[in-house]
Structures are given as C-alpha cells and as structure tokens.
Amino acid sequence: MTTDKLSLIRPTPDLATAFHQTILEFRENGELNIESIYDRSERDFSVYQQFCLDAETGKNLPREFVPQTTFWMVRNKQYIIGISHLRHYLTPGLKIEGGHIGYSIRPSERNKGYGTQQLALILKVCRLFDLTKVMITCDFDNIGSQKIIEKNGGIRSGEAISPRTNKLVYHYWITL
Template sequence: MSDAAVVLVKPSMEYREEYLSFYTEWKASGEEMVPWVIEREPTDFESMLAFLSNHERGVELPDGWVPDSTLWLVDERGRVIGAVNIRHRLTEWLLRAGGHIGMGIRPSERRRGYGKAMLELALAEAKRLGIERALLVCDADNAASERTIVGCGGVRDEDFVEADGRVFKRYWIRT
C-alpha cells in the first residue's frame, strides 16, 4: 500500500471535488459500482449528502430497508480512495446476499492494500454501531474481495445461490 495514512470520514462538502473525481473515474471504468450507494448521481451534492444522512438516521427509507452508514476512505492528501456502506442490521435478504458491509476502492487505487485497510476501519465502525459479528459477502468469482475478507479474519459460512445461479460467498468476522 502507499505510505499515505488513510482514515474513514463522513461524507461532507469538504470532500466534494475529490468525491466527484472518485465517482467520475468509477463511472468511466464501466464496472459495477460497489457499494450500491455510490451509484447515486452526485451532481446535486447537497442532496446526496442529505440522502446519506437520512439513511444513517433511518429516515425516509424504502420499505424493507435498514439504516446504513456510508463512509469514505480518504488519504492524507484528502483524496477519496474508496467507499464503505455499513448496514446497521440484517434483513433476510442481507443475511443471504448483502451482508453488513459493502465496499469498493476506486479503480486506479486497487491492488495497493487499501481494501484491507478500509475493511479493518469499517469493522471498528461496525463494532461502534453495536455489531458484534459482521457478515461480509462477495461474488464467488471476486478473488480480491475474498482475499481481503479472509485476511481480516473472515470465517466461511454457507454460500448463497440466487435463482439465476449467481453465487455469493459468505463470511463472518468478529468485530
């Protein structure tokens, strides 16, 4: 990993330009945007921040959704390197295929150890939220995510297979 120190921060106007850079890079890559929350178009940045704040407080959630906290992984220069979304509790669907923690590193910063650093920080945040054991889920063909999860202490549970055959590997980690 880069020698730069990284921290998780709450989304704020202070990181607007850096987040827009993060979003634009990911969008241009054509890859699936993970975690789900980064798919939200950030042009109206204040509206996006309000949306994230509402989700954290459990306000205006769609039926069946749970409160969730979104944090950004930022380096010492203030550059947004990644995003993590922590669900405060699990629904039946999240227990099968979503888990407590979803995260992603911007395409240009992958394979530098940022994923492991972000997961370690996210597990500490999950503990602060009262989550004693966090469920992490990854696609069966996502070897990088699986290595990160196992590297942070993930203990394998039963896979979940969707009706279309998509396989999710499931891991539990004590916070």
C-alpha cells in the first residue's frame, strides 16, 4: 500500500493533458471501453467535461445511462491514477451488470493497492449521497476486482449472464 496523498476529484481542465495521457495509456493497453465517452467527445476536453457535468443531473444521457458522477483518483493532486463512476440508482439492466460503481486503474499503476484504495474512497462518497448499500458487479474471472470488492466489505449475493458479453458476472453488495 502506498502512503501517497490520494483524493477523488471531478474532471477538471487543469488536468486535461494529464487526462489525455491517462486515456492513451488505457488505449495502448488495448482497453478501448474505459471512459470511451472521451473518444465519443472526439477527445475534446470541454465536450467531455460537459458530458460529465450533464450526466450528474441526468441531462443528455446516452440511452440506458442513469445519472452518474465521474471521479478521477489523483495522487498529490496532479497525477491521475484511476477513473470511476458512481451511478445514482439501479435499473433492471444495471442489476444484471454494472451496479452502482464502475472503476479502473491506469495500467502502469496496477497491483500497487490503488484499486482497493480507490473503492474505499468512492464508498465514502456514497455515504454522502445517502446510499445505505451499493451493488458492484464483476466478471467471474476478474480476480483483481473481486479482491478489491471483498477487501472493502463486499458480500457475493448472486450472479447472472451478461447480455453484453455472455460471460458470468458476479454480484456483490456492500453495506455502508
């Protein structure tokens, strides 16, 4: 576990270049789905940021999205380590796959405990949103994510087949 100062922030133009570099790192690692809304914004930071702001209040949401808040986890206020989303409520689709929270850690910073710390920080935010329990889903073969959830108090409660990938997805709940 690192002792660096970690915090969650909303997307900010102050770190637009750092964010661009972070996205490139995911893409170079073959991860095209992570924060794909940035690509859909043609990598124009102001368009991306407006999407994030609108999504918080449910404005201009893509189909099947619910209102969500985007957070970056930053080290020492400047280096982006991870990206996460807090979905404000569940839909039948999110109860099968997606849950309340989605998260990722940039490839070069994995296996250093950051994923576990990022979820812990998001759970603190969930309490501010007056949520009393949250659902997280995870592919059956995503061992890293399963460990992150369990280390943060997640209890496996069920499973489903993803209509998107046809893979088995595990369901967890965390009581806040």
